[in-house]
Amino acid sequence: MRKSYSFLLLTLFFSMNLLAQSAIQNALSSHGFEKVLIEEEAELIWVFFEHRNFRNPAESMAFASKIIRAHTDKFLVFIPVFHNRPMGKYFGKEFLFKEIDKSDRQLFFQGTATPYRFNLRLMPDITAQFGFLENPLATRTNLIVDTRIYLARGLALHTGMTVPLVNSLDKRDVRPHLSPTHFSYFLSFNSRHFFLLQAGTFFSDRYGGDFQYRYSPLSSAFSMGVSTSLTGYYLQSWNALRIGGIKLPTWNFDISYAIGRLGLDIQLRVGQFLYGDKGGRLDLIRQYGNVDFGLHYSYTTLDQGIGAQVAFPLFPGKLFRSKHVELRATEEFRWEYQYRPNYPKAAKDFRTGTPRLDNVLRQYRSAFIQGIR
Known part of the structure; x- marks a missing residue:
């Protein structure tokens, strides 16, 4: 009985996470973001995206932050994409930078990102x-x-x-x-x-x-x-x-x-x-x-x-x-x-x-x- 109860709680937790990810993905897509992929951890969300209306990724990341904050207050790590390739990791209010690595690229390439329009x-x-x-x-x-x-x-x-x-x-x-x-x-x-x-x-x-x-x-x-x-x-x-x-x-x-x-x-x-x-x-x-x-x-x-x-x-x-x-x-x-x-x-x-x-x-x-x- 306890195993069944734990399994139901675990299933409910993952279902809620998937719903939250889908809501964020849909909200970003409706505002012009493409190649959107959301990966969520306990206190962290990875946000892959491209937005071709912006020259400067800082402007697009600031725009994405406002949209995502309506759905979650977790720590955000942005990974902007150019020509379908991840460029780097940016986090914090100042969008501090960290280099992309092999695991980040695999996460994006193996995931299911929204298509280009x-x-x-x-x-x-x-x-x-x-x-x-x-x-x-x-x-x-x-x-x-x-x-x-x-x-x-x-x-x-x-x-x-x-x-x-x-x-x-x-x-x-x-x-x-x-x-x-x-x-x-x-x-x-x-x-x-x-x-x-x-x-x-x-x-x-x-x-x-x-x-x-x-x-x-x-x-x-x-x-x-x-x-x-x-x-x-x-x-x-x-x-x-x-x-x-x-x-x-x-x-x-x-x-x-x-x-x-x-x-x-x-x-x-x-x-x-x-x-x-x-x-x-x-x-x-x-x-x-x-x-x-x-x-x-x-x-x-x-x-x-x-x-x-x-x-x-x-x-x-x-x-x-x-x-x-x-x-x-x-x-x-x-x-x-x-x-x-x-x-x-x-x-x-x-x-x-x-x-x-x-x-x-x-x-x-x-x-x-x-x-x-």
Whole structure:
């Protein structure tokens, strides 16, 4: 009789835990969280998640805390996910950091996390040139409607449509056409080593392949990275595709140091840029929550110049959301202006459609998260 009574109590305890986990999971999912997995212990809850409306995981963890506190007061350990891979463990009011380990990855990969939604993203694509006598500000503005389809762990297809809106810059076709389309593969080890490999078509009218590696301990202020690409020129229009040959490769090495309490990142990069010029670039990037603002100076074999950049999520983020589909504004709109007196193409890069590793990992660094909270 006592054994039966103990068994019933044990069954009731586990049933209540499962109900609580399910309620938290459903609440987070209804607010846009994806890949949600809740694992509960006696006084501890592990929360795996991804939320693509936020650039900075500190903002998403603060949002998740408010939702979960309506269901439990247990100690929370957050493990944010990027491209279906856990990044690190954050806990406490300041989201203190601890590296991910093998058991944490197994817990996530063997668990049953909520799926990704079919996520449609609206993103403006703006190209501008200043200084023409007849047209002081010439612009080409497109609206990109794209999506990322996850095919396997870390592997995704990025594609969509480009809708031209305004073009006073050149004579390109103003009818909708396929936007930059590429495969990307993201790999991470122990919150220290990160790889990103991409192949397909990119912005700046480039096609080919791009490889990035970064040694970036998320608990450290120091990081370094290498990247290389091999691309050619292409021009996509409504009914035609022009493809040029593969050009010079690019290669870059950079070192970066974060002053977390100031939200400041100092980055020095040297290498060969898109048009074959060799040289370096110094960036000072200040982080304000979800917004990055930066100033830079570059010097290459073609020219020298100064410039500024800004990256921020477009308000209001979510436009429509159901259980399986979401329409949203981009989580990162990045705009950069460079002034070069002699050769505008000096120290040029191209965008792939997925933020570069240094811009992604900067958001996860514990120094930045503690510095901006």
